[in-house]
Amino acid sequence: EDQVTQSPExxxxxxxxxxxxxxxxxxxxxxxxxxxxxxPGKGPEFLFTLYSAGEEKExxxxxxxxxxxxxxxxxxxxxxxxxxxxxxxxxxxxxxxKLQFGAGTQVVVTP
Amino acid sequence: NAGVTQTPKFQVLKTGxxxxxxxxxxxxxxxxxxxxxxPGMGLRLIYYSASEGTTDKGEVPNGYNVSRLNKREFSLRxxxxxxxxxxxxxxxxxxxxxxxxxxxxxxxxxxxVL
Numbered sequence: 546e547d548q549v550t551q552s553p554e555x556x557x558x559x560x561x562x563x564x565x566x567x568x569x570x571x572x573x574x575x576x577x578x579x580x581x582x583x584x585p586g587k588g589p590e591f592l593f594t595l596y597s598a599g600e601e602k603e604x605x606x607x608x609x610x611x612x613x614x615x616x617x618x619x620x621x622x623x624x625x626x627x628x629x630x631x632x633x634x635x636x637x638x639x640x641x642x643k644l645q646f647g648a649g650t651q652v653v654v655t656p
Numbered sequence: 657n658a659g660v661t662q663t664p665k666f667q668v669l670k671t672g673x674x675x676x677x678x679x680x681x682x683x684x685x686x687x688x689x690x691x692x693x694x695p696g697m698g699l700r701l702i703y704y705s706a707s708e709g710t711t712d713k714g715e716v717p718n719g720y721n722v723s724r725l726n727k728r729e730f731s732l733r734x735x736x737x738x739x740x741x742x743x744x745x746x747x748x749x750x751x752x753x754x755x756x757x758x759x760x761x762x763x764x765x766x767x768x769v770l
Binding site for chain 2: 579586632634644
């Protein structure tokens, strides 16, 4: 069974203080690893898809990387508007269209 | 484009009552999904529809039924609501095929069962 574990559960950062979120996964034959951002009271918003180890993707202050066992979401010089819960999900080879989500990391960035 | 829309936004039910959550997408996506989100447990798949005319159970289907009304619409029905079904429900859709599997989510329905 696919499993996804995110750490830490919560992260409090000062504005400008860079940090990384971790997503560890267990899936045989990864089809894709997805990162989402979720603001309070809203639905998840798609950020990135990573398909193979070594792949990296960037969007503004966010950079996602992928190894064979985990993914990192690096937040560089965060701003208060980066405060959100970040969700990681994986899709295995036999679960077409079905994502297994982690519980998320809640990030708070203070001015 | 509105993307994925859900109605209602909020609902309070009494135990044993029934209701249908509505979802529609205007992105011409083939596949649609229903998730529930509970504190500390992440999003869990209830049912999904890979294409119009097909539906399959996800991780937590008990107590729910679904209908893929057409390519745009996918509804979730609670026949006899229970307090354990208090949750936030999200609908999502995705393109089928190719190499892009990302799902796009609606704003959610917050359901409380008393």
